[in-house]
Amino acid sequence: MSxxxxxxxxPLGIITNPRLPSLALTISAIQWAIQLTHAxxxxxxxxxxxxxxxxxxxxxxxxxGIELLNACNMAxxxxxxxxxxxxxxxxxxxxxxxxxxxxxxxxxKELSCDVLIAAQALDYQELFGLSTSDIIIATLNVGHIxxxxxxxxxxxxxx
Numbered sequence: 548m549s550x551x552x553x554x555x556x557x558p559l560g561i562i563t564n565p566r567l568p569s570l571a572l573t574i575s576a577i578q579w580a581i582q583l584t585h586a587x588x589x590x591x592x593x594x595x596x597x598x599x600x601x602x603x604x605x606x607x608x609x610x611x612g613i614e615l616l617n618a619c620n621m622a623x624x625x626x627x628x629x630x631x632x633x634x635x636x637x638x639x640x641x642x643x644x645x646x647x648x649x650x651x652x653x654x655x656k657e658l659s660c661d662v663l664i665a666a667q668a669l670d671y672q673e674l675f676g677l678s679t680s681d682i683i684i685a686t687l688n689v690g691h692i693x694x695x696x697x698x699x700x701x702x703x704x705x706x
Contacts, residue, residue, distance in 0.1 A: 557687030
């Protein structure tokens with residue numbers, strides 16, 4: 548079964564920020580992404596994940612990381628998913644629903660990128676008529692994102 552896999556900032560950062568001693572992890576993550584793509588899965592970089600990774604790379608002056616992020620975004624047509632008004636409105640609804648359940652993943656005053664990434668994934672799912680089992684967010688922190696959309700630790704998502 549082919550799936551649409553959305554990057555959270557954690558796995559995207561691992562792929563685009565090679566550094567010692569975790570260079571082996573970066574190589575492993577790149578191989579993971581290539582294997583998934585070759586198996587027919589679609590990898591998506593939500594604008595918010597790009598923002599989170601890009602700001603850190605820029606602050607650290609890591610030009611090679613920026614180049615890798617740009618290359619990752621352009622590796623397939625439509626891999627980069629711009630943030631839309633629809634996703635922003637959905638994120639507000641998701642945040643509100645979680646707050647009403649008492650399940651906010653962060654301080655209510657903070658903008659949670661997790662809910663924005665989830666909203667982008669859910670909008671994509673709806674736009675293309677996909678089922679919930681067709682999408683998943685690859686992350687390092689399932690607890691926050693899974694409140695809003697299907698998510699798993701990136702290494703658990705296999706071919």
